[in-house]
Amino acid sequence: MTTVTRDARAVPADLRAGSISTRRRITDYIAKSLMVLALLIALVPLGLVTAYVISKGAHMISWNFLTGRIPRQQTTAGGGIGPAIIGTLITTAAASALAIPLGVLGAIYLNEYGKQGPLARTIRTMTDVMTGVPSIVMGLFIYLTVVTLTEKRTAFAGALALACLMLPVVIRTTEEMLRLVPDELRQASLALGARKWRTTLTVVIPAAISGIMSGALLAIARAAGETAPIVLVVGITYRPNWSLFNGGNTALPALIYNNASSPYEPAVNLAWGAALTLVAIVLIATLIGRFIASRYAIKER
Amino acid sequence: MPDDDSNPPEVNMTNVSDRQQINVAVPTVGRGGAGAGPPAPSAPQVVLELSNVSVFYGNYEAVRGTTMTIGKNQITALIGPSGCGKSTVLRSLNRMNDLIPGARVAGRVAFHGTDLYAPEVDPIQVRRRIGMVFQKPNPFPKSIYDNVAYGLRINNIKGNMDDMVEQALRGAALWDEVKDKLKQSGLALSGGQQQRLCIARTIAVKPEVILMDEPCSALDPIATSKIEDLMYELAFDYTIAIVTHNMQQAARVSNKTAFFTAEVDENGVRHGRLVEYDDTPRIFTNPREKRTEDYITGRFG
Numbered sequence: 001m002t003t004v005t006r007d008a009r010a011v012p013a014d015l016r017a018g019s020i021s022t023r024r025r026i027t028d029y030i031a032k033s034l035m036v037l038a039l040l041i042a043l044v045p046l047g048l049v050t051a052y053v054i055s056k057g058a059h060m061i062s063w064n065f066l067t068g069r070i071p072r073q074q075t076t077a078g079g080g081i082g083p084a085i086i087g088t089l090i091t092t093a094a095a096s097a098l099a100i101p102l103g104v105l106g107a108i109y110l111n112e113y114g115k116q117g118p119l120a121r122t123i124r125t126m127t128d129v130m131t132g133v134p135s136i137v138m139g140l141f142i143y144l145t146v147v148t149l150t151e152k153r154t155a156f157a158g159a160l161a162l163a164c165l166m167l168p169v170v171i172r173t174t175e176e177m178l179r180l181v182p183d184e185l186r187q188a189s190l191a192l193g194a195r196k197w198r199t200t201l202t203v204v205i206p207a208a209i210s211g212i213m214s215g216a217l218l219a220i221a222r223a224a225g226e227t228a229p230i231v232l233v234v235g236i237t238y239r240p241n242w243s244l245f246n247g248g249n250t251a252l253p254a255l256i257y258n259n260a261s262s263p264y265e266p267a268v269n270l271a272w273g274a275a276l277t278l279v280a281i282v283l284i285a286t287l288i289g290r291f292i293a294s295r296y297a298i299k300e301r
Numbered sequence: 302m303p304d305d306d307s308n309p310p311e312v313n314m315t316n317v318s319d320r321q322q323i324n325v326a327v328p329t330v331g332r333g334g335a336g337a338g339p340p341a342p343s344a345p346q347v348v349l350e351l352s353n354v355s356v357f358y359g360n361y362e363a364v365r366g367t368t369m370t371i372g373k374n375q376i377t378a379l380i381g382p383s384g385c386g387k388s389t390v391l392r393s394l395n396r397m398n399d400l401i402p403g404a405r406v407a408g409r410v411a412f413h414g415t416d417l418y419a420p421e422v423d424p425i426q427v428r429r430r431i432g433m434v435f436q437k438p439n440p441f442p443k444s445i446y447d448n449v450a451y452g453l454r455i456n457n458i459k460g461n462m463d464d465m466v467e468q469a470l471r472g473a474a475l476w477d478e479v480k481d482k483l484k485q486s487g488l489a490l491s492g493g494q495q496q497r498l499c500i501a502r503t504i505a506v507k508p509e510v511i512l513m514d515e516p517c518s519a520l521d522p523i524a525t526s527k528i529e530d531l532m533y534e535l536a537f538d539y540t541i542a543i544v545t546h547n548m549q550q551a552a553r554v555s556n557k558t559a560f561f562t563a564e565v566d567e568n569g570v571r572h573g574r575l576v577e578y579d580d581t582p583r584i585f586t587n588p589r590e591k592r593t594e595d596y597i598t599g600r601f602g
Contacts, residue, residue, distance in 0.1 A: 115402075184439035188499070191397060192452040192506060193429030202455070207442050 053276050060273030070238045070255065074267035081274045083240040084255040087155060088281065091234065091251055092224045094159035094244055095166055099223075100216050102163075103170025110171070111178040112200050124175075130168040138164045139229025146233070153235040155249040161229035166219040173215025177208040213293035220289075221282045227253035252278040345372030348510060348540045349394055354408035356389045356398060363389050364573040365566075366408070369559055371510075376532060376541045378551035378581065381561035382596065386573020387544045390561070391512050394542065395431035396424040412510075429456060432508035436515040438495035440487030440502070445470075445479050448487040448498055452506035465505060472538075473501035474531050493524025500531065504539070511535065513543040517550065529554050548597060551581065558584040560593045 068080025106123070114120025142161040147153055181204050189199040205212070235248045236258055243249075252274045259271035349371040356364045364386035371377045371394075379387040389398065396417060398404040410417045417427055440448050449466045452458075458465070466483075470476040475497040479490070487498050496516060503511055513532075517525040532541055532554050545551050551558050559578040563571045577584065577593045588594045 182439070184435060184437060185441060187397065187400065187433075188435065188439045188441065188502075189451070189455075190400065191395065191428050191433035191435075192455065192502065193425050194452075194455045195425055198455050202451070203441055 050279070053272070053279055056269075056272040057274075057276030060269055061276065065273055066277065069240070070250075070270070071266070072238050074259065074262045074264045077266040079266075079270070081252065081255060081270060081277060083237055084250050084252045084274060085277060085281075086240050086242060087158075087234065087237075087249040088224060088251040088253075088278070090242065090244055091155045091158040091162060091230070091249070092220060094156060095162035095223050096216070096220055098159060098163035099166035099170055099219065103167050103219075104174050104212060104216075106167075106171045107174035107178060108200060108205075111175050112196070112204065127168045127171050130164075131172065133165075134228075135161075135165055135226050136228040136232070139232040142229065143233050153233055153248045154243075154245055155234060155241070156244045158230050158234035158249070158251065159244065161233055162223040162226055165226060165229070166223050169219040169222065170216055173218065174208075174212045177211030177215065178204060180211070181207045210293040213289050217286050217289040220285055224282055224285070225253055225278065227257050230254045231257060252281075345375050347371070348373045348413065349542075350409075350411040350414075351390070351394075352409040352411070354390070354393060354406060354410055356386065356393050357403075357405045357407065358401065359403040362570070362572050364393075364561075365564075367575045369575060369578045371540060371542055372557070373540050374536055374538075375556040376536050376543060376554050378555035378558045379542065379544045379561060380546075380548060380551045380558060380596075381573075381576075382563065383546075384571070384573070385561040385563045387559075387561045388514050389573065390575075391514055391542060391544045392433075394510070394512055395428050395433055397428070397433060399424050429506065430508050431510040431512060432503035432506065434496070434499050434503055434511060434513045434516045437519050438492055438499055440490070440495050440498050442486065442488055444484050445487050445490070445498060446483040449501050449505050452502055456506055458506065469501040469505035470498075472504050472535070473497045474527065474534070475501055491524070493520050493527060496520060496524070496528060497531065500528075500535075504535070508539070510540045510542065513541065515544050515546060518546060525550070548585075552585050555581045557581055560584060560588075560590075560596060562592055562596065 064078075065080040066085060067082040068078070070081060070083055071077075071079035106127075110120050110124060114123070139161050142157055142164070146157045146160060150157075185203050185207060186199055189203045190196070194202070230251045231254045234251060234254065236250045236254060237248045241247050241249045256271045256274050256278070259267040259274070262268055262271075347370045351367050351369050354364070354367045355362055367390055379391060381387050392398045393406050393410060394417075398406065406418055412427070412431070416422070441451060443451070446466055449469050450462055453462060453465055467476060467480075470479060475494060478494060479485075479498075487495065490498060496519075500511075500516075517528050520528065529550065532543070535541060543551075543555065557579065558581045560576045561573050562576050564574045565571055577588055577590045579589070584593060585597060588597065
């Protein structure tokens with residue numbers, strides 16, 4: 001055995017920060033500063049939009065505003081946006097009920113069953129194409145198929161259009177999340193004698209649920225803010241309508257679109273209030289979704 | 302067989318032939334077993350019988366013509382260099398190879414005389430009776446309790462769930478370490494504990510055979526020794542087949558050892574081949590084949 005001895009001649013290593021060359025320190029500093037700057041710049045529009053919407057819309061918010069009827073005359077002060085809130089809630093909820101289960105099931109098919117088969121690849125390509133379709137085209141499609149056939153504008157037609165927009169988003173995000181679930185977990189389950197559907201339902205989906213939920217929320221947020229298809233297939237009403245299938249309806253984005261370009265101040269104020277309400281609804285939906293996801297998500301530690 | 306006198310008694314150094322002395326240490330198991338592995342009946346009942354089994358991945362023949370039997374309540378080790386097909390053979394025993402697209406098994410794998418690859422055989426039923434522990438500990442991202450209960454639930458095993466979970470955890474020598482934190486995530490355990498949790502999960506459904514695919518390769522020596530002790534205990538109730546890279550491990554735990562290697566055929570294609578299959582002490586002290594000896598002595602592989 002040799003014993004370890006300290007070599008007396010060895011120069012002790014300089015471990016102080018100052019021993020790094022000035023050039024490297026400056027490079028490091030510049031890189032760090034640039035990244036912080038990029039973050040701040042990215043936050044500017046977000047902050048401005050939020051601040052502006054709050055400053056313009058906050059004074060409008062009151063119980064009467066949230067529940068009151070939309071004034072028929074744009075010059076009339078007062079009134080509220082109740083019908084548009086109801087419309088937004090029921091169309092978005094109906095669209096979610098249509099698109100999320102279908103999208104999640106579709107993604108399960110793609111990732112767990114279809115894999116790289118010809119059918120799955122075709123569906124995947126179509127989904128990618130659908131993601132890029134402008135919402136007005138989707139609105140037009142529903143207008144020509146549903147609205148012209150049934151000869152009436154309904155919240156349900158709007159829900160169909162929004163569901164078409166949500167579907168590709170849900171499918172793709174869910175598939176990505178399922179792909180992240182390690183194969184070892186599937187194998188472990190199958191090795192215990194579980195069938196594939198059981199493995200998917202009890203192991204794969206719980207492992208991916210929080211990601212799936214995030215994707216669904218993203219889709220909901222997108223749908224709730226869609227304007228073009230709503231204007232086209234739902235229309236504008238001034239009275240509250242809780243029915244999906246009977247009578248016209250409206251939604252917050254359509255109301256904002258309609259009022260924001262008005263020359264009359266009461267109408268513009270209504271639009272700002274509606275904008276703030278829309279932001280708040282999306283935020284609340286996101287928070288609720290996150291809460292549910294965290295309840296179901298499996299704790300890592 | 303005269304022992305080499307120059308070596309201490311815990312090492313079973315034996316003169317193989319006049320060609321070469323084997324340098325691998327074959328320690329005897331501490332618990333009264335005179336040779337390697339737990340005591341097993343001299344002529345054990347055959348549980349699994351492989352006759353001329355070849356495994357193909359697409360057109361590539363990964364393993365060619367394997368014939369061997371696995372006896373009841375024995376530990377059978379499969380050793381050999383990387384790429385020799387030992388894991389492939391192991392996975393063909395409970396039809397896990399079915400999950401790999403293009404994988405196909407030729408020849409006959411009989412489980413108590415029933416051909417596992419007969420068309421009417423359900424792979425789920427096979428895996429229910431022939432469980433598997435994987436190389437990387439892969440507990441489900443669920444609680445410790447749910448990890449063990451999973452197999453019981455999916456197989457609709459009735460009875461007192463708490464008792465069965467406790468039994469399985471005791472069987473895997475994990476109960477004392479986790480009894481106060483059954484609701485915690487299985488992922489919070491250490492690597493060795495996770496692997497014992499996976500063993501508990503496997504034995505909870507009371508399979509007849511446990512296949513272990515390099516169960517200790519991701520574990521430290523202390524955790525490895527715990528798993529090895531556990532295997533010894535488990536062999537009283539189960540039949541175990543283990544793939545290992547660690548020759549000492551095979552020598553320590555197994556009753557019988559199969560040595561695989563990769564051969565290049567006349568067309569220049571590599572195939573895994575079973576070279577020699579015999580009682581473990583014999584393989585490690587007096588192998589018939591030169592290639593086995595070369596591998597055991599560390600000349601290649």
